[in-house]
Amino acid sequence: MLGSRDRQTEFEIGERQLDGWRLHAVQFALFAALVGGWETIARLKLIDPYLASSPLAIGTRLWSLATSGALAGHAAITAWETLLGLALGSFLGITFGMLLALSPRTASVLDPFIVALNGLPRVALAPLFVVWFGIGIASKVAVGTSIVLFILLFATYLGMRNTDAALLQAVKALGATPRQLLVTVQLPFAIPWIFAGLKSGVAMALIGAIIGEFIAASRGLGWYIAYTGGTFDTTGVMAGLVVLGAMAVTLDIAVARIGRRFTRWKPDVVV
Amino acid sequence: MLELSGVCKTFGRGGERFLALDGISLQVREGEFVSIVGTSGCGKTTLLNIIAGLMRPDGGSVSIRGKPVRGVSRSVGYTFQQATLLPWRTVLSNVELGLELRGVAPATRRETAMRLLEQVDLAPFAHAYPHQLSGGMAKRAEIVRILAIDPDLLLMDEPFGALDAQTKINMQDVLLDVLQTMRKTVIFITHDLEEAVVLSDRVITLAARPGRVKHEHVIGLPRPRDSRAARLDPRFADFLRLVWDDIEPSGGAGRAR
Numbered sequence: 001m002l003g004s005r006d007r008q009t010e011f012e013i014g015e016r017q018l019d020g021w022r023l024h025a026v027q028f029a030l031f032a033a034l035v036g037g038w039e040t041i042a043r044l045k046l047i048d049p050y051l052a053s054s055p056l057a058i059g060t061r062l063w064s065l066a067t068s069g070a071l072a073g074h075a076a077i078t079a080w081e082t083l084l085g086l087a088l089g090s091f092l093g094i095t096f097g098m099l100l101a102l103s104p105r106t107a108s109v110l111d112p113f114i115v116a117l118n119g120l121p122r123v124a125l126a127p128l129f130v131v132w133f134g135i136g137i138a139s140k141v142a143v144g145t146s147i148v149l150f151i152l153l154f155a156t157y158l159g160m161r162n163t164d165a166a167l168l169q170a171v172k173a174l175g176a177t178p179r180q181l182l183v184t185v186q187l188p189f190a191i192p193w194i195f196a197g198l199k200s201g202v203a204m205a206l207i208g209a210i211i212g213e214f215i216a217a218s219r220g221l222g223w224y225i226a227y228t229g230g231t232f233d234t235t236g237v238m239a240g241l242v243v244l245g246a247m248a249v250t251l252d253i254a255v256a257r258i259g260r261r262f263t264r265w266k267p268d269v270v271v
Numbered sequence: 272m273l274e275l276s277g278v279c280k281t282f283g284r285g286g287e288r289f290l291a292l293d294g295i296s297l298q299v300r301e302g303e304f305v306s307i308v309g310t311s312g313c314g315k316t317t318l319l320n321i322i323a324g325l326m327r328p329d330g331g332s333v334s335i336r337g338k339p340v341r342g343v344s345r346s347v348g349y350t351f352q353q354a355t356l357l358p359w360r361t362v363l364s365n366v367e368l369g370l371e372l373r374g375v376a377p378a379t380r381r382e383t384a385m386r387l388l389e390q391v392d393l394a395p396f397a398h399a400y401p402h403q404l405s406g407g408m409a410k411r412a413e414i415v416r417i418l419a420i421d422p423d424l425l426l427m428d429e430p431f432g433a434l435d436a437q438t439k440i441n442m443q444d445v446l447l448d449v450l451q452t453m454r455k456t457v458i459f460i461t462h463d464l465e466e467a468v469v470l471s472d473r474v475i476t477l478a479a480r481p482g483r484v485k486h487e488h489v490i491g492l493p494r495p496r497d498s499r500a501a502r503l504d505p506r507f508a509d510f511l512r513l514v515w516d517d518i519e520p521s522g523g524a525g526r527a528r
Contacts, residue, residue, distance in 0.1 A: 166351060166353040166354075166355050167355055167357060169325070169351065169355070170349070170350075170351055170355035171355075171357070171368065171372075172325070172343060173323060173325065173343060173347075173348070173349035174348075174349075174368060174369040174372055174416070174417075174420065175343065175345045175369060175372050175373060175420065176372050177372075180372050184357070184368065184371075184372070185357065188357070188359050191359075263359075265358055265359040265360070265400045265402075266358070266359075266402075
């Protein structure tokens with residue numbers, strides 16, 4: 001959530017923040033206006049409902065999917081793939097980022113390799129992951145992991161390399177061993193960077209799961225969207241997209257909550 | 272306590288080399304407060320880094336209590352000009368840091384830290400974060416963070432350089448007061464000549480390019496001291512003049528080069 005934090009600062013820079021319920025009220029009004037506008041456009045047939053569907057049709061579809069239990073099944077599988085991709089990708093990314101930050105020589109040797117790997121489009125890699133990991137959940141987790149890993153690697157690496165030299169010197173002078181420096185200074189310093197990485201990682205893990213489901217799957221929201229798209233069922237596609245959007249917002253809020261817990265000491269951080 | 276003999280340091284390589292320190296020799300007694308003053312670029316900080324073991328000299332030797340310095344010693348405390356409290360830790364947890372790194376039990380280190388914070392009137396702010404403190408309070412916290420590890424030798428690199436005049440005088444009193452109760456050997460770097468005279472038993476002036484010892488001045492002001500009494504002492508002006516003439520050879524009247 002962008003800028004949902006309200007803290008007392010010594011002087012105001014830029015706009016004042018909306019507080020709690022007022023922010024949510026504005027957000028809800030905007031949402032209602034968008035939905036209402038869309039419905040009006042569909043009713044007046046300004047755009048062919050066959051192409052854009054309508055909120056009412058999407059709502060009805062979501063209701064029937066929910067009551068049949070299909071919605072929960074598809075959403076659960078995609079959520080699970082996303083979470084696993086995010087977790088595994090973050091773990092590997094933070095670990096590698098940390099190791100590279102501790103060894104600048106290795107980092108400079110590996111740099112072109114990392115950049116090349118990160119440059120590969122994952123859509124092109126997805127078929128390969130299906131061959132390697134099968135059409136089950138593992139190939140989707142692999143796609144998500146392969147994107148999230150690099151985001152967290154760069155975030156952790158940059159965060160640690162940017163550690164304030166004066167803090168490092170001071171704690172070193174207090175008698176810290178290299179390992180203690182890592183734990184007491186470098187990692188805490190990188191935490192806001194890591195959470196910024198996690199924030200974009202959430203969306204990327206979701207994209208990874210969907211790409212995987214597009215290539216080969218028999219369930220999941222990505223499969224449902226691909227399937228309904230294939231039969232020109234725009235309402236089905238839109239219903240799938242709405243659930244994906246809701247999932248992204250939920251995950252983002254969860255990451256922001258955890259992030260705030262870790263960065264409470266910072267007067268002006270927005271996670 | 273501390274002995275330097277013929278310490279040299281060169282920076283750069285190839286044709287770009289320059290001599291930063293040229294044969295620095297000095298002795299500091301147990302419990303003595305020695306200030307090092309000199310124009311910027313005379314190698315004050317380099318000298319302190321070498322004593323701290325953060326930097327190796329290219330020639331000469333440094334020993335503390337007869338033991339040659341190799342690397343950072345756990346019996347030496349170092350304070351910097353910049354703010355170096357860890358922003359994500361509370362004041363208390365910052366003060367505990369040195370003891371935590373030494374594996375001291377939580378209850379013991381908390382007790383030590385609280386006692387020191389009380390001594391500098393920071394106890395009410397023990398659970399505040401550094402960004403909530405004023406410059407002077409943050410400085411006091413940094414000083415007690417060093418004192419918590421009970422160092423034999425305290426190296427201070429322009430610790431009050433970034434503070435306003437009033438806060439600076441206040442900090443000088445805090446330091447004089449704390450050192451009254453826990454006698455420490457201190458090497459203090461400053462470019463504020465008055466500060467050097469107020470605090471020190473001895474002031475060493477350095478010449479620049481290459482850095483070398485110019486003179487030593489014993490400051491015979493009585494102890495215990497406070498910054499006001501020291502400044503109002505009739506001999507204060509004499510001591511200040513001696514140091515001043517070393518830094519500005521024209522007697523301070525002009526800036527002839």
